[in-house]
Each structure stands twice: as C-alpha cells, then as structure tokens.
Amino acid sequence: MAKLLFGTGGTPRSSKSTSSADGIRRIRELGLGCMELEFVQGVKMGEKTALQVREVAEENGVRLSAHAPYFLNLNAKDPEKINASRERLLQTARICHLCGAKEIxxxxxxYMGDHPSKVYDMVKRQMQEVLGQIEKENLSIRLRPEVTGEVTQFGTLEEVLNLCSELKELAPCVDFAHWHARNQGAYNTYDEFISILGNIERALGRAxxxxxxxxxxxxxxxxxGETKHYALKEADMNYKDLLRALKERGAGGMVVCESPILEEDALLLQETYRAL
Ligand SMILES: [Zn+2]
Structure with a gap:
C-alpha cells in the first residue's frame, strides 16, 4: 500500500525558530512525515537557504511540498497581472526545484464574473504556458491546482480534476475542508469521501x-464558502471518516494539516489514521 504522510502547512508552532530548517527538524522530532513550505506572502527564500533546506529535509527524511503565493490570478482583467501570476508560479517552481519541494x-x-467555462479555458491556456516553461527549464516539480473554499474562486473539485486530466503534468490538491465549506457543510460523510476518491481515480487513474x-x-x-480555519476538535470536519476512506482505498501521498494548532492536529490525524 502506498504510504500516507502527515505534516503541517508551515513550520510547526513548537519549532525552535520560524525558519524552514528548524521546522523540518521539529517535524522529524514529532514523528511526522512531511511539511509544506508557505510561500503564500511571496517567495522570499534565497538559493543558499533553499539548498540548506534541501539538505536538512534529506537528512531528516522529511518530504516537502510548497504553497505558492496567494497573489495570483490567471484570469485577471489586466494582462500584466496575468503575466505576474505566471511569473510567481515560475519563481515558486525554481526555488522548489532547489529545495526539493516537489509538489507545489x-x-x-x-472567476471575476466570467462564465466558469470561459475561466477554465483561460486557466488551461495559462497553465500550458507555465508548464512549457517548466519543461524548458527542466524543473523537477509538480504543480497542483487546489480545490478552493470560496465561491468566487476557480477551483471546484470538478474543475480541478478536469484540468489535471487534460494537462497530465498537473495533479490536484484536494482540500477537503474547502470543499466541505464551499458546499455549505456537505461532503462530510464516509460515503461522500469514498465517492470523491472514486472521482479522483476515474479522472487520473490509480496514480x-x-x-x-x-x-x-x-x-x-x-x-x-470558507470563512475561517479551526482546530479539528472545534469544528465539524469529519476527519475520522475521511481517514477511514483514505485507508480503505489505500491512498498514499501527503496530508497537510492547516488548522491553527498545526502539529497538534497533524499528530491527531496521524494517530487516528494509524489506529484504524
Ligand atoms: Zn491553499
């Protein structure tokens, strides 16, 4: 069975410092398996730091992913903003290539008031350009469009899966909390989780x-849609049945916890999963 790793979105709160390297060391100490680097406010990591981060991650056996800047809109009205968005993705890709965070x-x-199908075509066209450049530069990373939590954002489960099945270099980031919030509390039962995993397999194959x-x-x-993140035990997200569904379907990869108490909930998820 493929291995499922658990970790935090950003440096754990109990790390010695907020640096990525200390975050990775703390992930290892806690017995977690992965960490997502947060470039959400912009890519500020330099090349030297990136190479250090890579080394620390390899030494500690911690798998890395990254979250690209929030200021990104491939459907902006201003073409300059679209160019800047593509550039932010590429900037993230270049630094991730160096630090070994393979998933972005x-x-x-x-949507900007446009019809979703028009936005889909636009995003697809822009992604083709970005992917072409990534190939040209030989960057060993994989871009993952996320299932988003607000109804104004491109990124329903269907849009993301369609895009990833059309552009084979892409893979999805399935944010189950976003999907739950975007649908006003639906998608929170074992059967619904199983059916989402079925949709993923139908769109992308076993991989x-x-x-x-x-x-x-x-x-x-x-x-x-989404208003606020909470600790798992302070909200209704049915993580137990989600973990059951993931185990039942033998899913592998990474589960990144984005709750306010980061590592405490990442450990809760890992322990719950392992006890199944
Ligand atoms: Zn996100």
Whole structure:
C-alpha cells in the first residue's frame, strides 16, 4: 500500500525558530512525515537557504511540498497581472526545484464574473504556458491546482480534476475542508469521501490515489464558502471518516494539516489514521 504522510502547512508552532530548517527538524522530532513550505506572502527564500533546506529535509527524511503565493490570478482583467501570476508560479517552481519541494499547491484564479467555462479555458491556456516553461527549464516539480473554499474562486473539485486530466503534468490538491465549506457543510460523510476518491481515480487513474495531496483543518463557512480555519476538535470536519476512506482505498501521498494548532492536529490525524 502506498504510504500516507502527515505534516503541517508551515513550520510547526513548537519549532525552535520560524525558519524552514528548524521546522523540518521539529517535524522529524514529532514523528511526522512531511511539511509544506508557505510561500503564500511571496517567495522570499534565497538559493543558499533553499539548498540548506534541501539538505536538512534529506537528512531528516522529511518530504516537502510548497504553497505558492496567494497573489495570483490567471484570469485577471489586466494582462500584466496575468503575466505576474505566471511569473510567481515560475519563481515558486525554481526555488522548489532547489529545495526539493516537489509538489507545489496554488490557487489558480478568480472567476471575476466570467462564465466558469470561459475561466477554465483561460486557466488551461495559462497553465500550458507555465508548464512549457517548466519543461524548458527542466524543473523537477509538480504543480497542483487546489480545490478552493470560496465561491468566487476557480477551483471546484470538478474543475480541478478536469484540468489535471487534460494537462497530465498537473495533479490536484484536494482540500477537503474547502470543499466541505464551499458546499455549505456537505461532503462530510464516509460515503461522500469514498465517492470523491472514486472521482479522483476515474479522472487520473490509480496514480491519483497513490500520490494524493490533501489539505485539512476544521473549517467554518458562510454563504460565500470558507470563512475561517479551526482546530479539528472545534469544528465539524469529519476527519475520522475521511481517514477511514483514505485507508480503505489505500491512498498514499501527503496530508497537510492547516488548522491553527498545526502539529497538534497533524499528530491527531496521524494517530487516528494509524489506529484504524
Ligand atoms: Zn491553499
């Protein structure tokens, strides 16, 4: 069975410092398996640090992923903003190539009042350009459009899976909390989780489950979707049945915990999963 790793979105709160290297060391101490580097406010890591991070991750056997900047919209009205968005993705890809974070999660676009199918075509075209450049530069990373939590954001489960099945270099980031919030509390039962995993396998083949990338936390929502992340035990996210479904389907890859108490909940997830 493929191995499922658990870790935190960003440096664990109990790390010696907020540096990525100390975060990775702490992940290892805690007995977790992975960590997502948060470049959400911009890529500020230099090349020298990236190479150090790579070394520390390899030494400690911690698998890395990264989250690209939030300021990114491949459907912006201003063409300059679209260029800048592609450039931010490439910047993230270049630094991740150096630090060994092979999976890069990003929020692709906003609808901006356009019809979703028009936005889909636009995002696809822009992604083809980005992927072409990644190939040209020989960057060994994989981009993962995320299932987003707000109704104004491109990124329903269907959009993300379609995009990833059309552009084979892509793979999804399935944020089960986002999907739950975006659908006003639906998608929170064992059967629904199993059916989502079935959709992933239908779209991407068995590899889609062997190499899954998940974001999870407790979550709140309003009529526009996601409002706030919560600790797992303070919200209704049915993580136990999700973990059961993942085990049942033999999913492998990474589960990145994005709750406010990061590592405590990542450990809760790992312990719950291992006890199944
Ligand atoms: Zn995200």
């Amino acid at each position: 999660v990003f929020h692709a676009a906003y 889609g489950l062997d190499e899954i990338h998940i974001h999870l936390s407790g979550i709140g929502w309003g009529k526009h």
